[in-house]
Amino acid sequence: MTFKKNLLLSAFVLCCSLALAQDKKPVQLSDLTKIVTVDNPEITPDGKVIFVKSFIEAGKDGEFDYKSQVIRLSLSDPSQSQVLNSPSYDLSDFALSPDGKSLAFTKAWEGKPQIWILPLTGGEAQVLTSEKNGATSPVWSPDGSKILFSFSTPLWAMEGNPTWENPRPGRSYGDEPNYAAIKEGLAKEETKPNMDGNVDELRAWLAKNASKDNPRVIDRLNFLGERGLSTDISFRHLGMVEVATKKSSVLTSGYQSFGSGTWSPDGSYILVSSVKSEDHPDLSWESDSDIYKINVLDKSVSVFLTQKNYRFSDATFSPDGKLILISGQNTEDRSFNQSLIGVVKPDGSGLKWFTEKLDRRVGGAKWADDSKSVFFAGPNQGGVTLYKSEVGSGKTTEVISGPVGVNSFDVHGNQLVYSLTKVANPSELYISDLAGKGEKMVTQYNSVWLAERWVSEPEAHHFEQDGFGVDYWVMEPYGRKDGIEYPTLLEMHGGPTAMWGPGESSMWHEFQVLAGKGYGIVYANPRGSGGYGKDFQRGNYRDWGDGPAKDVLTALDKAAAEYEWIDEDQLVLTGGSYAGYLTAWIVGHDHRFKAALTQRGVYDLTFFMGEGNAWRLVPNYFGYPWEEGVKEILEYNSPQTYVQNIQTPLMIFHGDVDLRTGVRQSELLYKSLKIMGKPVEYVRYPDEGHELSRSGNIVRRMDRIGRIVEFFERYVTHPE
Known part of the structure; x- marks a missing residue:
């Protein structure tokens, strides 16, 4: 009798819980403006933690702004917190002094970024540097008396001429006046410009025009930035400033960039990384970097x-x-080799790697206080795992793993502090011991509003295909009822070396909004994805279409076979960047989808090598078009080759100034389909580059997801 009562009580509680869950609203499109992210935690000597809180703030006329605050919070009493910066400046590029009493940060001053000091004991921030080329990336010396900083010097401002050959055919460095330097008072005009004069005077006249970007003269290979031309070459150098006197000095110079500086324990020297190439800087990506x-x-x-x-x-x-501690990479196969974490002795000998067998791309390594272990993080099978390596044995173990993402962290004493992504909450700050035990949430920025939201929990699955083990996840739609079928969306990731999973934060809002609109969601990590090792990441070499498409479609087939609520007659498809490519590839070969939406994609690979700033993907994965057999491989792997086979209604997104993939790619696909009378619509976002979905204009970010929903609603039918 007691057992029956308990059973009935359990059933009643379960029914009430399910009813309560369905009473919650799903995640809304407008909830994007509620999401808070925490990042960059640093534990202070007095047991507090300083971190960056990023959020969206409503402005005038329905506009929104990105904001960030640096927060100091007591780990023993998280309710005790303090905002360190005013709305007038951003502290995200901060460095804590060794005694924990001051922050150095970067802020503009008289038109240049400079280093400022904020006393944490009270008082206003004061500017420290006044460098003509600016100063960024502060690093305190061990005794707190000096700060290392970085600055950028353009090629035209450098003294003398570089040793590499001038890439302009038939020209040599210094054969025309340097009007950029003349304007800054760094050089004298010795040849008067004259369009009708001799060759030297003509060159002077042409150079003066070019100094005003009228026209832009391009002589470098990598002339495309993210949103515009990047025709000027500059070099990163290092300087040092004394905190007490504000006296500064330059530490490096020449046609070589330096970065990632760290002080020796006694402050007598600094170790920095640098790439030194005898060739033009455009070729530095092919060179190895050293520690200086x-x-x-x-x-x-x-x-x-x-x-x-x-x-x-x-x-x-x-x-x-x-x-x-050293980070590195074997560059014999630089496109696919994984990153390395290791140690050397202070004299540079005894290099020892910890992570060769780990076979993951990891980074952000930090020492434990006892110098016996190091911690680092990296994508791993759908999450971002925090690892620990023992310095003595080299043994590497997972500290925080599973379907979560450790975005950034710090370690001090017996405490870990970390920013964590979970399906139930996209970003909060947590603490635990060094083994990841006793985890406790420190902040509650998203918990409050999420308490009133229904969240779809992905269910993990795995299958083997063509020698690859493929992970995929299935998310159920809001309000799902047994015996009823629902439209389902196949979502795909870009990269192609990106990785999705419950611990990846960038798609949290989009997935939850679409699930809340009544769509089931299937997403996978096909061959070529990161987080599964070199062999898996190399699995799409010279095969961007057939193999990865087979993997994501198999994931969809297996999901449909297992989940009776998936309506196989109500399928839709989308993806961005490389997944925009894959979307176009799939609809050129498979006609099961009611509608598809391709975003900021690449559709003609040969054309892509000439247009996008990510053009190196072409030679890295396929080779150069003029090499034997490569042209045919590129043509076979280009979705544009199969454009005449597309029957699926297609919407195309691209940003007006997206130079990573190149906006002409989308124009080619759209015009081709339009000429053939196929159902196609083209959406161009003004002033947006490739990062629209992650860091673009906030209203446009919401517009993008809204248009995804609206477009699919034209073609699918939801249950009553």
Whole structure:
């Protein structure tokens, strides 16, 4: 009798819980403006944590603005928190002083970025530097008396001429007046410009026009930025400023960039990473990077760590000063080799890698206080895992793993502090011990409004195909009832080396909105995705279409076979960037979808090599079009080749100034379909680059998801 009562009570509680869940509203399109993200935590010496809180704030006339605050919060009492910056400046590029009493940060001053100091004990921020080329990326010396900073110098402002050959055919460096330098008072005009004069005077006249970008003269290979032309070459250099006197000095110079500086424990020298190439800087991506040593006293620069076929960066001394943490990559197959974390001795000897067998792209490595272990994070099978490597044995273990994402973290004493993504909450700050145990949520920024929202939980699945193990997830629609079928969306990721999963934050809002609109969602990590090792990531080499399409469609087929609520006559499809490519490829080969939406994609691969700033994907995956057999491979793998086979109603998104994939790609696809009378609609977003969905204008970000919903609603039927 008691057992029956308990059973009835359990059933009643379950029914009430389900009813309560369905009483909640699904995530709304407008909820994008409610999402808060936390990042960049740093534990202070007094047991507090400083981190960046990013959010969206409503402005006038229905517009919204991105905002960020730096928060100081007590770990022992999270209710005790303090906002460190006013709305007038951004503190996100901050560095905590060794004694924990001051923050150095970057803020514009008289038209240039400069280093400022904010006392945490009270008082206003004061500008520290006044560098003619600006100053960014502050790094405190161990005793807090100096700050290392970075600055950028354009090629035209450099003294002397570089040693590499002038890429302008038939020209040499210094054979015409440098009007950019003349304008800044760095050079004198010795040849008067005269369009009707001799060749030197004509060149002077042409150079003066070019100095005003009228016209833009392009002599470099990588002349495309993200949203406009990038015709000027500049070099990153390092300087140092004394905090007490504000006296600064330049540490590096020349036709070489330096970055990722770290001080030695005694402050006598600095280790930095740099790529030195005898060729034009456009070719530096083919070169290996080394660690250099800069002596603070005499400013001498020497190579500290170099090895053929390796790139080194991010040197960091252990707390006891006995070892140096190093990040790196084997560059023999630079397109697919995974990243490495290791250590060397202070004299540069004894290099030891921890992560060769891990076979993941990891980063952000930090020392534990006892110098016996290091922590780092990276994409791993649908989540972002926090790892720990023992320095002595090299043993690597997972500290925080599973369907969650560790976005950033810090370690101090016996505490980990980290920003975490979960399906139930896209971003909050957590603490735990060094083993990841005793996890506790520290912030509640999203918890309050999410308490009134229904959230679709993805269910994980796996299958083997063609020697690859493919993970996929299924999310059910809002209000799902047994015995009823629902339209279902196949979502695909870009990259092609991106990775999706419950621990990946960028798609959280879009997935939840679409599930809330009554769509089931299936998404997968096909061959070529990151987070599964080199062999899997290389699985789409010279095969961007057939293999990955087979994987995502198999995931959809298997989901439909297992979940009776998936309506196989009500399927829709979308993806962006590489997944925009894959969307167009699929609808050129498969006609099961009621509608499809391709976003900021690539559709003709040969054309892409000439148009997009991500053009290196073409030679990395296929080779150059003029090499034997490559033209045919590119043509076979281009969705444009099959445009005449597209029957599915198609919507195309692209940003007006998207130079990563190139806006002409979308024009080619649209015009082709329009000429053939196919059902197609084209949406161009003004002033937007490739990052529209992640960091674009906020209203346009919501418009984008709204148009996805509206377009699919034209073609699918929802149950009554």
